[in-house]
Amino acid sequence: MRRDSRYRVNQQNAARIAAFLLLFGAGVAFGAEPKDWLERMNKALTTRNYVGVFTHVHGGRVETLRIIHRVRGRDVSERLLSLDGSGREFIREGTEVTCYFPDRKQVLVERRAADGPLLGALPAIDEAVSSEVYEIRGGERERLLGRTTRVVQLHPRDQYRYGYRLWIDEQTSMPLKTQLCNQSGEVMEQIVFSTIDLPERIPDAMFKPQMDASNYRWFRADRQVANNVSPALWEAMRLPPGFRMATRSAQQLPGSSEPVAHLVYTDGIASVSVFVEARKPDTQPAVGPARVGSSSAFSTVVDGHQVTVVGEVPATTAEFIAKQMKASKAATATQGLGLAPQRK
Amino acid sequence: MTDERHKESPKESDSQLSAMFDGELPQGECELLARRLTRDEALRAQWSRYSMIGAALRAERGVALHDRVAWRVQSLVAQEATYGDGTVDSGNTARTSVIVPADELRAASAARWMRFARPVAGASIAAGVAALSIFWLRTQDDTHTLLALNPAAETIVLEPDTSSTTLASNPAPAAESRVSSGEPDRYTTPAPNSTPGIVPSARLANYVVAHSEYSGPLSRRMALLGLVASDPAEVPATLDEETAPAAQAARPDEEGANDAP
Numbered sequence: 335m336r337r338d339s340r341y342r343v344n345q346q347n348a349a350r351i352a353a354f355l356l357l358f359g360a361g362v363a364f365g366a367e368p369k370d371w372l373e374r375m376n377k378a379l380t381t382r383n384y385v386g387v388f389t390h391v392h393g394g395r396v397e398t399l400r401i402i403h404r405v406r407g408r409d410v411s412e413r414l415l416s417l418d419g420s421g422r423e424f425i426r427e428g429t430e431v432t433c434y435f436p437d438r439k440q441v442l443v444e445r446r447a448a449d450g451p452l453l454g455a456l457p458a459i460d461e462a463v464s465s466e467v468y469e470i471r472g473g474e475r476e477r478l479l480g481r482t483t484r485v486v487q488l489h490p491r492d493q494y495r496y497g498y499r500l501w502i503d504e505q506t507s508m509p510l511k512t513q514l515c516n517q518s519g520e521v522m523e524q525i526v527f528s529t530i531d532l533p534e535r536i537p538d539a540m541f542k543p544q545m546d547a548s549n550y551r552w553f554r555a556d557r558q559v560a561n562n563v564s565p566a567l568w569e570a571m572r573l574p575p576g577f578r579m580a581t582r583s584a585q586q587l588p589g590s591s592e593p594v595a596h597l598v599y600t601d602g603i604a605s606v607s608v609f610v611e612a613r614k615p616d617t618q619p620a621v622g623p624a625r626v627g628s629s630s631a632f633s634t635v636v637d638g639h640q641v642t643v644v645g646e647v648p649a650t651t652a653e654f655i656a657k658q659m660k661a662s663k664a665a666t667a668t669q670g671l672g673l674a675p676q677r678k
Numbered sequence: 679m680t681d682e683r684h685k686e687s688p689k690e691s692d693s694q695l696s697a698m699f700d701g702e703l704p705q706g707e708c709e710l711l712a713r714r715l716t717r718d719e720a721l722r723a724q725w726s727r728y729s730m731i732g733a734a735l736r737a738e739r740g741v742a743l744h745d746r747v748a749w750r751v752q753s754l755v756a757q758e759a760t761y762g763d764g765t766v767d768s769g770n771t772a773r774t775s776v777i778v779p780a781d782e783l784r785a786a787s788a789a790r791w792m793r794f795a796r797p798v799a800g801a802s803i804a805a806g807v808a809a810l811s812i813f814w815l816r817t818q819d820d821t822h823t824l825l826a827l828n829p830a831a832e833t834i835v836l837e838p839d840t841s842s843t844t845l846a847s848n849p850a851p852a853a854e855s856r857v858s859s860g861e862p863d864r865y866t867t868p869a870p871n872s873t874p875g876i877v878p879s880a881r882l883a884n885y886v887v888a889h890s891e892y893s894g895p896l897s898r899r900m901a902l903l904g905l906v907a908s909d910p911a912e913v914p915a916t917l918d919e920e921t922a923p924a925a926q927a928a929r930p931d932e933e934g935a936n937d938a939p
Binding site for chain 1: 900
């Protein structure tokens with residue numbers, strides 16, 4: 335009788351310990367901070383193979399798109415295609431980026447550097463910077479589409495950037511739902527996945543366009559990334575809080591006979607590109623704002639150069655940065671774009 | 679009495695219905711709307727139209743999924759009725775794989791609504807509908823055939839979530855006040871900025887592509903979506919004629935370069 339009682343107590347203790355270990359283990363695995371979920375999501379988005387279909391809502395329009403993402407070593411292939419609406423496709427395979435615009439019967443082809451920045455130079459979620467300009471919060475569980483997700487919110491602390499609200503799948507760290515919000519919390523753009531597959535391998539055939547573009551008009555250009563770029567010949571006199579220089583390069587874009595200076599600024603989450611190219615004297619300068627989806631652009635002319643800022647930021651931020659761009663004397667007097675000649 | 683108290687204009691009802699489909703309607707309002715759906719024929723018709731929007735989008739690809747959607751919604755509602763009072767014959771609520779033509783479904787839907795629908799579990803219905811609006815979008819083209827050739831493929835199964843906890847944790851004004859995230863009451867998408875593009879559109883497309891290479895995963899996707907999914911009316915894809923010679927010169931040996939139609 336006493337032995338039975340002792341056995342029962344031991345059994346209960348073992349059960350308690352097992353339950354504690356189970357809860358502790360789960361806590362370690364799932365008790366991550368919101369920032370940890372963001373990093374996991376970034377890692378999943380950049381290192382995993384995935385094929386997904388999602389709905390995209392922007393400006394009152396609803397569109398269904400498919401994304402195919404494959405990583406083989408440092409080779410990133412990606413295909414984004416509209417399943418309805420325009421039928422446009424973006425395909426990045428190897429060093430070639432191709433944009434198909436069936437609504438215009440045109441194809442844009444660019445060459446990327448083999449060691450491009452997609453994997454190596456992605457802006458990390460820098461807590462020191464990001465926490466100054468974003469409030470990162472959330473992390474609570476929420477059921478979405480039958481999955482357990484973690485809801486993480488990136489709330490901008492000022493008007494110079496957008497916020498995000500993310501539903502991150504607890505098991506795979508893939509964002510099942512993404513909302514782009516302005517500072518007052520209004521949803522500007524929303525992505526909701528309907529399916530996601532995470533295959534071990536994705537065949538090359540899945541990176542072929544679904545259209546016959548043989549009769550389209552093709553435009554091609556090589557992208558030459560300068561190996562040796564002079565430092566800081568073009569720079570922003572002031573930047574919005576939290577933004578810093580991430581990288582600069584010289585690139586050849588389709589339609590430009592001269593290399594274009596490309597400067598990238600980031601606040602740890604959002605990034606802004608500044609493109610500077612010598613202005614052709616016989617062309618009208620581009621001055622003012624433009625939009626592509628949720629991306630803002632602003633163009634101006636500085637010291638005889640066309641300066642255009644593009645980024646997923648509010649229009650005021652693009653304008654602010656564009657108007658702060660200045661060329662050093664060396665850039666204006668001798669080297670045009672402020673980029674040193676490429677080293678052979 | 680409750681319905682009368684919350685009587686709203688058609689526009690407000692549409693807005694609520696839209697929010698319900700997006701899973702953004704607060705639970706309390708979902709329950710009220712679910713009750714109104716059982717009585718308001720016009721609202722039911724609007725709901726039906728919403729559920730067919732996606733099917734219309736898919737029609738050009740020949741994927742006739744709207745029947746399935748209609749059936750799933752009906753099935754879900756019937757199931758919820760069972761949860762509500764337990765009086766519904768299980769034969770009526772059992773899920774079946776028979777696909778009924780949409781016309782017949784629509785004709786029968788009113789009667790079934792009156793028969794089965796009850797003011798029950800509005801949150802669950804809303805959650806199911808919100809999920810269904812996405813669920814049917816699964817396409818059936820060659821992509822999945824290609825993926826099926828990879829036996830190690832892992833699939834995240836996203837399915838309608840009928841649990842009542844979904845809306846409770848959905849962003850809603852009450853919940854938002856707790857986490858102070860600034861979530862709006864309803865899902866709204868501001869009208870697209872009508873500012874005309876001043877930058878030559880082809881150049882802007884080039885810039886966006888180049889910029890996307892240096893963006894983080896989230897902003898990269900948003901940038902590319904701007905190119906791929908933007909309104910054809912505001913297309914940034916046109917390459918200016920003046921750019922053609924330069925582009926051609928860049929790859930003179932490329933087959934197909936500058937093939938004028």
